[in-house]
Amino acid sequence: MQFSLSNLFQKILGRALIDEKSLEEILNQFKKILLQNDVELELVNDLIKRIKEKAKKVPKGLTLRENLIKILYEELVEFLGREKGEIKGKKIMLIGLFGSGKTTTCAKLARFFQKKGLKVALVALDYHRAAAVDQLIELGNQIGVKVFWDEQKDVYGLAKRSLDLLKKYDVLIYDTAGRDALDEELAKELKKLGEIIKPDEVLLVIPADLGKVVRKQASEFKKLVGITGVVITRMDGTAKGGAALAACNASDAKVKFLGTGEKIEDFEVYDPKRFVSRLLGLGDLETLLEKAKEAEIKPEKVEKVVEGEFTLEDFLEQFENLQRIGPLSQITKFLPFTKFDEKILEQQEKKLKAFKAIIQSMTLEERKNVDILNESRIKRIAKGSGTSEQEVRELINQYRTMKNLMKKFGKNLKKGDLKNLLKQFGLNL
Ligand SMILES: Nc1nc2c(ncn2[C@@H]2O[C@H](COP(=O)(O)OP(=O)(O)OP(=O)(O)O)[C@@H](O)[C@H]2O)c(=O)[nH]1
Ligand SMILES: [Mg+2]
CATH class of the missing domain: 1.20.120.140 (SRP54, nucleotide-binding domain)
Incomplete structure (x- = not known):
């Protein structure tokens, strides 16, 4: 690909x-x-x-x-x-292209129900491949699940009789012959089996690495017996499961289970986050x-800053956000146009605490408009915040510098660019 x-x-x-x-x-x-x-x-x-x-x-x-x-x-x-791939019903039929992993998945599924404490039986409906029944019996033996099969290879007779087993078992899993859905004889057989059994669930088994044929096969199978869910096998290989896209699309069904190896235990219930993470090659999609x-980004704030119209209140909020993200000097390093003076940035870091206290000591009116701050008000704020008058003045100057810087950037850059750029770094500015 x-x-x-x-x-x-x-x-x-x-x-x-x-x-x-x-x-x-x-x-x-x-x-x-x-x-x-x-x-x-x-x-x-x-x-x-x-x-x-x-x-x-x-x-x-x-x-x-x-x-x-x-x-x-x-x-x-x-x-x-x-949804996480749960299935309902008592009669579950597995269908799919030859060698896709149906028989193996039958046993995996039987084990899955067994672990839930349900009474499960397997029904062998593949009499086209010589060793198919033996394979299922062998797998059944491994997990102590009974396998029903017909010596006369009377597939329809067995299908009919299997319905009686529902009195004794909670779940019946039917293994069908591996087939190309376009093979007429086999297609007829599958259709008839579907009519006899009337399965509650029909699971289409598709290997993760199956290519272009998925779509055609899935839609043919759907026409024959209907499809209620998809099982993607060979998820342990290099293929990430892209085949599921076409399979789900053509069958109108969702992924229910995954095969992750040859062993019976190599089986997973579909989990959307995990599956999509794997499909996208993102280990940490959830995170x-x-x-x-x-992340908390307020678009209206970006607008204000770009216009150079942000208040001390905004300034305080930005400081608090920046504190959460990391040192200001680290963040601005990423910005390609940055002309911020490293020293100023470091000082800002240090003074952050004091600044916060200062702003908090101001009235709302003062925070909105620093120009109203006169000598006596500055004195009062310094006292109230346990800082010096010099620090209060410094804050006012810094704020004005920042405002001017932003005004400049706003003019030099297209508004959208700066907005997006800042957003990229999670900056609330
Ligand atoms: N690596 C890997 N191999 C698998 C998986 N599922 C099945 N296989 C292997 O694929 C091969 C075919 O599996 P079967 O279960 O026989 O497939 P089938 O669809 O029943 O095949 P036919 O009955 O011949 O159509 C076997 O060698 C399985 O061990 C899986 O999830 N991962
Ligand atoms: Mg098989």
């Missing part, structure tokens, strides 16, 4: 600036990836449109970048499954999403 979701996400994370132009570029790439994974064009277009709409409105507390990651994550989860929630 030329492009991958994980490459795209690394790009989003690595970009210094995500603006409207790069958003367009990123979405184009996202579109290409989906199309390469054989997702329907119409659906891809809808998806991109929706993402664009959502990306326009950056919610309070999120940067453009965090918002974009969140939106893409949400959309993928909507597509692949929002990232949480961080996105926590």
Whole structure:
């Protein structure tokens, strides 16, 4: 695959600036990836449109970048499954292309129910491959689950009789023959089996590394017996599970389970965060999403600062935010245009505590307009905050300098650039 979701996400994370132009570029790439994974064009277009709409409105507390990651994550989860993969019902049928991992998954699933304390039986419905029944019996033996099969290879007869087993068992798992859904004879058999058994769940088993054929196979299988869920096997390989995109899209079903190896225990219940993280090659998507929630950015503040119109109250708030993020000198290093004097920044760090006390000693009126501060008021504030008059004056000067600096930047830079730039670094300025 030329492009991958994980490459795209690394790009989003690595970009210094995500603006409207790069958003367009990123979405184009996202579109290409989906199309390469054989997702329907119409659906891809809808998806991109929706993402664009959502990306326009950056919610309070999120940067453009965090918002974009969140939106893409949400959309993928909507597509692949929002719920942890639980299944309901008593009759579960596994279908899929030959060698996709059906028989192995039958045993894994049986173990899964067994662990829940349910009484499970396996029903062997594959009489096309010589060793298929033996394979299932062997797997059943490993976990102490009974396997029902028919000596006469009467697949329909066994299917009918299996319904009686429901009196004795909580769950029946049916292993079907590996097939190409386009093979007419096998397709007929599967359709008939579906009609006899009337399964509660039909799970389509798809290997993570299956390519272009996924879409066609999934939609054929859907026509034959319907599909209620998808199992992605071979998640232990290099493929990240992109096949799930086409499988879910074509079958209109969500991912329920994952196969992560050849052993019976190598089985996972689908978990949206984990699966999408793996698909995107992001180990810490959860942390990232949480961080996105926590960040607090107020767009109206950015506007004020750019205009050079922020008050001492805003100044105090910024100080407090900066304190949470890290040393001011560290942060401004990232800004490409920065002309801040390192020394001034360090001094600011040191004086932060005093400044905070000073601002807190001011009246609201004073915080909004420092020009009303005369000698006697300065004296009173110094006393009230346990600082010196000199420190109060310093604060006023710093504030004025900062305001002027911002005014200058505002003129030199396009407003959007500065806004976005500051947002990139989580600055509330
Ligand atoms: N690495 C890995 N191998 C798997 C996984 N699931 C199944 N396999 C292996 O894939 C091969 C085929 O698995 P089966 O369960 O026989 O597949 P099937 O769909 O029943 O195959 P047919 O009945 O021939 O169509 C076996 O060697 C399994 O051990 C998995 O999640 N990871
Ligand atoms: Mg099999």
